[in-house]
Amino acid sequence: MQQFPCPFCGPRPEDEFRYAGDAGRPRPGRDASDAEWAAYLYFGRNARGAARELWIHSYGCGRWIELSRDTVSHVVDGAKPMNP
Amino acid sequence: MRLASGGEIDRGTPLAFRFDGADLEGYAGDTLASALLANDVQPLARSFKYHRPRGLLAAAHEEPNAVLDLRHGAYHDPNARATLELLAAGMELRSVHARGTAQRDALAFLDRCWRFIPAGFYYKTFMWPGWKWFEPAIRRMAGRGVVDPSYHPRAQPQRYLNADLCVIGAGAAGLAAAQAGLRRGLRVVLVEQRTRCGGTLLWRSARIDGEPAMRWVAAVERELRSGGAEVLLCTTALGLYDHGLLALSERMGDATGGARERVWQLRARQVVLASGAIERPLLFGDNDRPGVMLADSALEYLRRYAVRAGERVVVATGNDSAYAVAEALQAAGARCVLVDARADGALAAAARTQGIEVRANERVACAVGRDRVRAVRLASGATVEADLVAMAGGWTPLIHLYCHARGRPRWDAARGAMLPGDPVHGLAVAGAANGADSLQQALEQGVAAAGGAAGSTPRAEEAAFGWGGEPDIAQAFTTPRVWVDLQHDVTVKDVALAVRENFSAAEHLKRYTTLGMATDQGRTSNVNGLAVLADRTGREISTLGVTTFRPPFVPVGMAALAGADRGELQAPLRRLPAENVHRAEGAALLDYGNLLRPAWYGDRETALARECRAARTEAVVLDASSLGKIEVLGPDAAALLDFVFYTRISTLAPGRLRYGLALAESGGIFDDAVVLCVSPRHFVVSCSSGHVAAMVANLEAWREDRFDLARVFVHDATPQWATLAISGPQARRVISALELGIDLADGAFLHMSARDGVFAGVPARIARVSFTGERGYEVSVPADRCAELWGRAREAGARPLGVEALGVLRVEKGYIFVGQDTDGETMPQDIGMGQARLARQDAFVGDRSLFLPAAARAGRRQLVGVSALGEAPLAVGAHAVVRDGASERSIGFVTSSYFSILLGRPIALALIEDGAARHGETLEFEHLGARSAGRLVPPCLHDPRGERLNA
Numbered sequence A: 001m002q003q004f005p006c007p008f009c010g011p012r013p014e015d016e017f018r019y020a021g022d023a024g025r026p027r028p029g030r031d032a033s034d035a036e037w038a039a040y041l042y043f044g045r046n047a048r049g050a051a052r053e054l055w056i057h058s059y060g061c062g063r064w065i066e067l068s069r070d071t072v073s074h075v076v077d078g079a080k081p082m083n084p
Numbered sequence B: 001m002r003l004a005s006g007g008e009i010d011r012g013t014p015l016a017f018r019f020d021g022a023d024l025e026g027y028a029g030d031t032l033a034s035a036l037l038a039n040d041v042q043p044l045a046r047s048f049k050y051h052r053p054r055g056l057l058a059a060a061h062e063e064p065n066a067v068l069d070l071r072h073g074a075y076h077d078p079n080a081r082a083t084l085e086l087l088a089a090g091m092e093l094r095s096v097h098a099r100g101t102a103q104r105d106a107l108a109f110l111d112r113c114w115r116f117i118p119a120g121f122y123y124k125t126f127m128w129p130g131w132k133w134f135e136p137a138i139r140r141m142a143g144r145g146v147v148d149p150s151y152h153p154r155a156q157p158q159r160y161l162n163a164d165l166c167v168i169g170a171g172a173a174g175l176a177a178a179q180a181g182l183r184r185g186l187r188v189v190l191v192e193q194r195t196r197c198g199g200t201l202l203w204r205s206a207r208i209d210g211e212p213a214m215r216w217v218a219a220v221e222r223e224l225r226s227g228g229a230e231v232l233l234c235t236t237a238l239g240l241y242d243h244g245l246l247a248l249s250e251r252m253g254d255a256t257g258g259a260r261e262r263v264w265q266l267r268a269r270q271v272v273l274a275s276g277a278i279e280r281p282l283l284f285g286d287n288d289r290p291g292v293m294l295a296d297s298a299l300e301y302l303r304r305y306a307v308r309a310g311e312r313v314v315v316a317t318g319n320d321s322a323y324a325v326a327e328a329l330q331a332a333g334a335r336c337v338l339v340d341a342r343a344d345g346a347l348a349a350a351a352r353t354q355g356i357e358v359r360a361n362e363r364v365a366c367a368v369g370r371d372r373v374r375a376v377r378l379a380s381g382a383t384v385e386a387d388l389v390a391m392a393g394g395w396t397p398l399i400h401l402y403c404h405a406r407g408r409p410r411w412d413a414a415r416g417a418m419l420p421g422d423p424v425h426g427l428a429v430a431g432a433a434n435g436a437d438s439l440q441q442a443l444e445q446g447v448a449a450a451g452g453a454a455g456s457t458p459r460a461e462e463a464a465f466g467w468g469g470e471p472d473i474a475q476a477f478t479t480p481r482v483w484v485d486l487q488h489d490v491t492v493k494d495v496a497l498a499v500r501e502n503f504s505a506a507e508h509l510k511r512y513t514t515l516g517m518a519t520d521q522g523r524t525s526n527v528n529g530l531a532v533l534a535d536r537t538g539r540e541i542s543t544l545g546v547t548t549f550r551p552p553f554v555p556v557g558m559a560a561l562a563g564a565d566r567g568e569l570q571a572p573l574r575r576l577p578a579e580n581v582h583r584a585e586g587a588a589l590l591d592y593g594n595l596l597r598p599a600w601y602g603d604r605e606t607a608l609a610r611e612c613r614a615a616r617t618e619a620v621v622l623d624a625s626s627l628g629k630i631e632v633l634g635p636d637a638a639a640l641l642d643f644v645f646y647t648r649i650s651t652l653a654p655g656r657l658r659y660g661l662a663l664a665e666s667g668g669i670f671d672d673a674v675v676l677c678v679s680p681r682h683f684v685v686s687c688s689s690g691h692v693a694a695m696v697a698n699l700e701a702w703r704e705d706r707f708d709l710a711r712v713f714v715h716d717a718t719p720q721w722a723t724l725a726i727s728g729p730q731a732r733r734v735i736s737a738l739e740l741g742i743d744l745a746d747g748a749f750l751h752m753s754a755r756d757g758v759f760a761g762v763p764a765r766i767a768r769v770s771f772t773g774e775r776g777y778e779v780s781v782p783a784d785r786c787a788e789l790w791g792r793a794r795e796a797g798a799r800p801l802g803v804e805a806l807g808v809l810r811v812e813k814g815y816i817f818v819g820q821d822t823d824g825e826t827m828p829q830d831i832g833m834g835q836a837r838l839a840r841q842d843a844f845v846g847d848r849s850l851f852l853p854a855a856a857r858a859g860r861r862q863l864v865g866v867s868a869l870g871e872a873p874l875a876v877g878a879h880a881v882v883r884d885g886a887s888e889r890s891i892g893f894v895t896s897s898y899f900s901i902l903l904g905r906p907i908a909l910a911l912i913e914d915g916a917a918r919h920g921e922t923l924e925f926e927h928l929g930a931r932s933a934g935r936l937v938p939p940c941l942h943d944p945r946g947e948r949l950n951a
């Protein structure tokens, strides 16, 4: 089990968090094409290696966290609030 | 036999126990294995496949044979590991795999059929007519201990710990590492699976800083304990996971009077793996016979338990470390013959001065004897009598945890061992596990691994040690039956067969032969298996690759893993504040999505009809306390709700309620809720009971994503408030008897509006809303006043209504239950709520999805009512089938179905392709092969104009 540095609560075990998708993927407006909207809904980056991810500290402060995490080595090198 | 003195055992405390019905005696400090060996119990097990007689190979976790059924008072372990479990008085041991006992096994004949049951035999032979026909009988013959289903071990909650430095193994390297860490001011945890610190120093003679090594061990242990380090004895590291998380299994003995194993979760910044190395068996004929043992283990039994495992001993070796074993056994009264594959030398000369016969340039070709070894035949043809064959085939470093951490081992040909390859972040390997060549080097590596100063390393002297190089396979092919994996009965012949059938990669060999797949993970067999594989394929061991080690390092009990998380604690039930009142009313309390709610009251047969009738003709009271009461507060509260809900909320006037849908981004209905506007800056979302947590998370998610956190706040007040829903034609009379202090006249208090009142001196909120289609009121009071409110409503004439009758009443009205009458694809227009899709231009969750081609295509499943034409209700899940060319296909399914007392016939809701346009059609519904007919109708079958809401 990984350990994530919540900016509000400090280092906490992974099972207190819920994964919430890639960071930095803005929600398209209603004028988006079908393809753009479908990409937003269904096509995550699924990065191998360095990734920016959103996690929710569901069983802690409840806040959304942006993690910089390597999906292969699982090394976490940064966490900040999504909405500071 | 047991020596008169020496060892760690307490001869003053004899312990009586039984094995396979025989009364035996051991001493405090014995393991089950040492006590059995002292009583000369051989064989004590039968092998997995051939039911061969088996004895002890080893003295610790690497032991493949000695798995026993252990009963002790109320305690039962069907797979107790005899080398790890400590003996206690009154233990009842049984051999597990034999039909009968280990000494008399009715299945022993299987061994005579060995030629006909090689590796892969079962899969090749029992293919026709199907493996499943043979599997039960074969499984009964195989396998180990039998679980007693009536036995429920005591719960032992898991423990959690944090450390700066965790050291695995309290041998020389581990103690040096722990000491160095402590002296650097680190919080240190030292994990040792034996009962004492010392590792091999417990049985191998050495001196550290000029004193017997065990004095140094005791001094370091004292320093650690007094310095605040945690020393966990009898504890095995099961696995190393991400970010320094270790799972540990602590064997607690009898101290707790029941649960004997406890799992720890330990998070360490730095891990030092000092788990040592175990000895490797030699490959020769019938090398699995009882009495064939690892030399190092024979020495551990001798030194720690004062058990001399044989009187006439052959020590077979190709390296230096066996000489100390032969000398110790000789000194303890045995007669030793050393068989060394190497040329004569100085060590041999020294051994001869002890009276040991040394045969250089010689190997053991095979063991002689059946239920126990009687002699060995040597490669030269000579026979030597022996009741103990001590094998020293080289060493296998225990690097499992390095592999758990995704380290890649490399083959070290000089040492004949897999050693850690590239370093792994946060993990250092030290001592024999890291290929240390001497005690001195082990100490140095330990100090360095913990970041200690090199100058602080103590000075060590020891007897000769040798790694031994690559496995000696000179005698692996000279006799037909040479064991590689004792626990899974895999022989050299099986490996050769696998290669002939082209399963010649290490991973394929493992799967074809099951080599290394037993509970010991092949720790005494993998390297020998690779050596045979390399020989048969003409390749180097270094090119064969390695199989992956996975946790747990040793078997762990499911009960220990579960810890306290069992029974109701595994998934704690939520309970209503007035549960005791419902019990007193005769309620049947059932689990609805982890929430215990009254399903019906009184007699089950008549309850449904009685409760439905009361709801339509009198007044009923339903405990709806679990309905969501999510407060959304702040100047942006309406904006957040407008975004999260498909139904516009911001246009609600204070004091009014609105039924609304919330969608997922895919456009599917996420939940429905009744939203109350208390004021323009204060709303209350009342969503369905099972969706409260998800609705709160959804509101929070979008709040965090798009809103100024200082301008809107979400607070879940669901548990603080109890809610009773009172409905029926007589509901207003009941409400007025509650004296809530509000004007109940219909002109003053409209349907879908709310008022604040007072109930018995505490604040109450009263909402006019209906789940049944009749006039309805929901009264919310502080949770601790629920029982009182219930009592007053009952006195005023309301009858209790359970969840099951509520189901009938809502289906009569066509009210959906999100998640039951909808699925992830159901959009608002599919349940007749498509208006807002076209009316709203602003952004809301799921907005764009409602205009994808999929949202407009023909053939979407839509909500309909079904009037069943038969006597019985349709089955929930029954499919509507239609002809489609030559075949039939499903066009939808029943989602809710009941017998309606009110209508006198079975009714249902269903999701049917283009259902809204098919009202009046009769369809065939199929469930489990049976068919019945139903006519599609509008979902609402009772009072479609809603006149009864004000009746």
Ligand SMILES: [Zn+2]
Pocket: A006, A007, A008, A009, A010, A057, A060, A061, A062, A063
């Ligand atoms: Zn947090």
